[in-house]
Amino acid sequence: MPKLTFFNLSESKRKNMLEAAEKEFSRVPLFEASISNIIKTAGIPRGSFYQYFENKDDLYFFLLEEKLKERKVHFLQLLKKYNGDLIEAMTEMYQLFLKMIPDNQERSFLRNAMIYTSNKVENSFSGMIDESTQNNYFNEIKSIIDTRRFHDSDDETLKHTFKIISAVAFHNLIEKMLKETSEEEALDNFTFRMKLIKQGIYKKDC
Amino acid sequence: MPKLTFFNLSESKRKNMLEAAEKEFSRVPLFEASISNIIKTAGIPRGSFYQYFENKDDLYFFLLEEKLKERKVHFLQLLKKYNGDLIEAMTEMYQLFLKMIPDNQERSFLRNAMIYTSNKVENSFSGMIDESTQNNYFNEIKSIIDTRRFHDSDDETLKHTFKIISAVAFHNLIEKMLKETSEEEALDNFTFRMKLIKQGIYKKDC
DNA sequence: ATCCCGATGTGACATAGTGTCATGTTGTGT
DNA sequence: ACACAACATGACACTATGTCACATCGGGAT
Numbered sequence: 001m002p003k004l005t006f007f008n009l010s011e012s013k014r015k016n017m018l019e020a021a022e023k024e025f026s027r028v029p030l031f032e033a034s035i036s037n038i039i040k041t042a043g044i045p046r047g048s049f050y051q052y053f054e055n056k057d058d059l060y061f062f063l064l065e066e067k068l069k070e071r072k073v074h075f076l077q078l079l080k081k082y083n084g085d086l087i088e089a090m091t092e093m094y095q096l097f098l099k100m101i102p103d104n105q106e107r108s109f110l111r112n113a114m115i116y117t118s119n120k121v122e123n124s125f126s127g128m129i130d131e132s133t134q135n136n137y138f139n140e141i142k143s144i145i146d147t148r149r150f151h152d153s154d155d156e157t158l159k160h161t162f163k164i165i166s167a168v169a170f171h172n173l174i175e176k177m178l179k180e181t182s183e184e185e186a187l188d189n190f191t192f193r194m195k196l197i198k199q200g201i202y203k204k205d206c
Numbered sequence: 207m208p209k210l211t212f213f214n215l216s217e218s219k220r221k222n223m224l225e226a227a228e229k230e231f232s233r234v235p236l237f238e239a240s241i242s243n244i245i246k247t248a249g250i251p252r253g254s255f256y257q258y259f260e261n262k263d264d265l266y267f268f269l270l271e272e273k274l275k276e277r278k279v280h281f282l283q284l285l286k287k288y289n290g291d292l293i294e295a296m297t298e299m300y301q302l303f304l305k306m307i308p309d310n311q312e313r314s315f316l317r318n319a320m321i322y323t324s325n326k327v328e329n330s331f332s333g334m335i336d337e338s339t340q341n342n343y344f345n346e347i348k349s350i351i352d353t354r355r356f357h358d359s360d361d362e363t364l365k366h367t368f369k370i371i372s373a374v375a376f377h378n379l380i381e382k383m384l385k386e387t388s389e390e391e392a393l394d395n396f397t398f399r400m401k402l403i404k405q406g407i408y409k410k411d412c
Numbered sequence: 413a414t415c416c417c418g419a420t421g422t423g424a425c426a427t428a429g430t431g432t433c434a435t436g437t438t439g440t441g442t
Numbered sequence: 443a444c445a446c447a448a449c450a451t452g453a454c455a456c457t458a459t460g461t462c463a464c465a466t467c468g469g470g471a472t
Binding site: 035 | 428429430431432433
């Protein structure tokens with residue numbers, strides 16, 4: 001979190017600061033962004049930066065929060081538009097994000113954040129399971145799994161199902177790591193999710 | 207990917223290099239790890255490092271791949287142990303990961319990788335939706351959603367369901383960003399996943 | 413055995429970035 | 443008009459990165 005000093009700043013100085021930061025974080029992802037560039041753009045001395053923020057990450061994640069707040073507002077608007085249909089709303093949101101992806105897109109803070117995040121996720125734990133669809137790993141798994149448990153047991157469905165399970169499991173693994181208070185709690189939660197995946201949200205018991 | 211020079215190295219030199227890297231990446235997460243420490247531990251000159259690798263990331267992600275290969279082998283063993291029951295296997299895997307979490311745990315490469323990843327994911331897109339369970343955002347969404355669509359429409363179930371949907375959607379959004387060849391393809395895939403979430407993997411049609 | 417040459421090893425160096433700190437400046441309450 | 447805390451400033455110490463000119467190795471040709 002930025003220091004108190006930052007919040008005591010005048011509206012215009014704060015805005016100036018955040019704009020300079022957004023410019024730099026739009027240019028390159030967090031890792032390559034430099035404080036030097038930010039203070040140059042903002043026209044403030046080095047020392048002042050450290051009067052306001054702990055370090056580069058502090059500023060970055062504060063700015064990210066701000067941007068995500070805007071997205072939340074937007075998502076609520078979408079929900080209203082689709083009369084509360086979560087799937088519809090998320091589908092539209094998803095489409096909007098997809099538009100950011102192509103290489104010829106303009107650089108933006110959120111675009112860089114997505115690329116940054118996706119690289120990490122891609123390269124880290126999701127890759128552990130997701131790659132399964134591309135290589136022998138999946139086939140090996142398939143030969144072990146009793147496919148008769150799935151109603152649509154063709155390859156494609158199985159692949160997708162597997163990806164959902166892995167996606168949820170590992171995404172939540174990571175999420176839970178930070179939030180859950182105990183292992184028991186985390187495990188209960190996980191088991192519950194697994195049950196929901198099997199049963200779906202429309203079906204009561206299986 | 208490491209340079210050819212690295213693969214031409216003798217078994218022992220390569221091992222020495224990777225061990226030094228693992229030591230450093232176990233000490234601190236990628237961001238704070240320094241090449242200087244690695245070459246000091248490995249006892250090789252600076253220039254040699256750049257003869258083998260592009261940069262720090264190159265080495266890191268190569269090592270990560272190696273570690274994940276071990277996990278994959280392990281996961282296959284778990285699947286066999288549970289006669290192909292995916293849920294069971296993933297649950298045990300999940301428990302193992304959970305054991306890595308507590309603060310008093312020994313530092314390890316994978317532990318740091320998890321922390322690194324989770325910080326990024328946590329702070330980036332997953333946070334956009336997941337926070338929903340903690341603040342008014344969720345309640346606002348709940349008031350918009352037609353809860354009658356869910357059989358178990360109590361708050362907890364709805365919350366969990368919502369988290370699953372958001373987790374899958376955003377995890378896969380990120381995953382897809384890098385892998386999908388076209389927007390259409392990505393969207394089809396997404397729609398399919400949404401359908402599966404609604405229906406579950408045991409139920410044919412809804 | 414000697415030479416040659418590409419592959420590999422080496423570490424000083426140029427460059428750049430971070431975070432700190434001693435000192436200067438501002439502003440507000442008394 | 444004074445005091446004192448909050449804030450501003452930029453030189454500096456420190457650390458890291460990636461490069462490059464030069465040294466060394468090793469195996470095939472003569």
